[in-house]
Amino acid sequence: MKTEKKSRANSIGDLRKDQSSRKRCLIVEDDDDLRELLVDAMSGANYQSLGVAGVGEFQEIASAQPWDIAIIDVNLPDGSGYAVARALRQFKETRIIILTGRSALADRLESHAAGGDVHIVKPAHLAELLAVAKTLLARRDENSAADSGWLLENRTSSLRAPSGQKAKLTPREFAVLELLMGNPGLLVATKKLVEAASDHGDDLTSDALRMLLSRLRQRVLKVTGETLPVETIVGRGLIYRPSSG
The missing domain is CATH 3.40.50.2300 (Response regulator)
Structure with a gap:
């Protein structure tokens, strides 16, 4: 016992x-x-x-x-x-x-x-x-996610910002955000994010993931006028930090 x-x-x-x-x-x-x-x-x-x-x-x-x-x-x-x-x-x-x-x-x-x-x-x-x-x-x-104002829409493969504006997502971007937004406030390791993105094409590197996120941030800001609430913890991973309102 x-x-x-x-x-x-x-x-x-x-x-x-x-x-x-x-x-x-x-x-x-x-x-x-x-x-x-x-x-x-x-x-x-x-x-x-x-x-x-x-x-x-x-x-x-x-x-x-x-x-x-x-x-x-x-x-x-x-x-x-x-x-x-x-x-x-x-x-x-x-x-x-x-x-x-x-x-x-x-x-x-x-x-x-x-x-x-x-x-x-x-x-x-x-x-x-x-x-x-x-x-x-x-x-x-x-x-x-809806309570935070940010929402992933499966049907349209897009990210809806609190303003209501939508940014279209690639399958890899959708997979990364789905993992992050499913664990609000928690650190998601780079390895896990790379694995999620790699399920939708060729294997991804951590450098490629950084580039993917950089382009995604720029596009979300341009299309919605709002900053994607994802924080980078260098050498460890990412954290989705939605506003509590």
Whole structure:
């Protein structure tokens, strides 16, 4: 048991050190096999994932961490998953999936009252969980961008400024901004941005990324009359810093 706790402590330490832009996922599930399956599935979908077995472990190593998505069982050996959901509501960016065997309307209502965004009844398909998590985070990030006045429009492949003016984007520019605007206020490493841009053509270098961003800044300013709120941290990466209004 001590070894298992030490392993989880190391895992949370690894999450703190990880400076990548990957979304963070918490799994609260007392069934060891299911918890491991969920952690593996979310990790395979490029989430930083941590699994804990109950309320106690959550309070010990995960309660003070900002999570992007949490998948929470209700019936835990040392308390209710609803208590975990309510605790996570202090982080307004966290999206919560309640995963439980309870299917009655009263249970669904209780899940929402506790702060759950979605109530999914076991057994659930992994594909459904992954799709729900992706949708919840996409809506969160879209709302965050819209609140700042800047918005990426998929349909027109453009960036809309607070003024309402739009600047057309190349696929590479769109990919870079999508990654940045999906992580407002967070440093996104140059390596991650290069990888995102390279998915839309030949491999990109860090120097080419700098040129791409320079041209993008100039075009956005010329077309919209507003300065793109992206800060360069030399040698590390970029940060999207939208105005809070």
